[in-house]
Amino acid sequence: MNERHPQLIETRSATLERISKDMIELRFKPDVKLDVEGLGEIVHAKQLLCNNEEMDILAILPADVDFELNVLQVDHHTENGGCGFAKRLAFAAQSQLNERLANIYFRYHPRQHATAVFLGEADAREWLARKLPPPSLS
16 A cells, blocks of 8 residues: 555544555545535545555445435535546445445445445445456456
8 A cells, every 4th residue: 555645534524544555445424414524524524545456345324314316316426536446346335225325326426346236234345355356358
């Protein structure tokens, strides 16, 4: 890991931390209303942490997250240049409502790489712990 780049970034909506050479943990803050601008800040922070290296992302919502409805209409990844080096995204919803909304969101705004929504954080971590098969050379 290049020590000149940050390992922890705090935005007004989330804390992002590069917890290993190939994973970023994104924790949305409780008692913060998510909006389009705040999600843009998160994507830009993720870009800094990726540092042109392939990363898995573990995103964890608080169970009672509040958000502006227009956040569901925007493809935040595409709108903000994404993290081109992000591989898999495991999204821990923490409530059934969040799980349903996240599944709807990713259905309308699919990502290029594997994305999975889980009710709990443990299942999301387990999914990310599975090794990816090596790329085929076809």
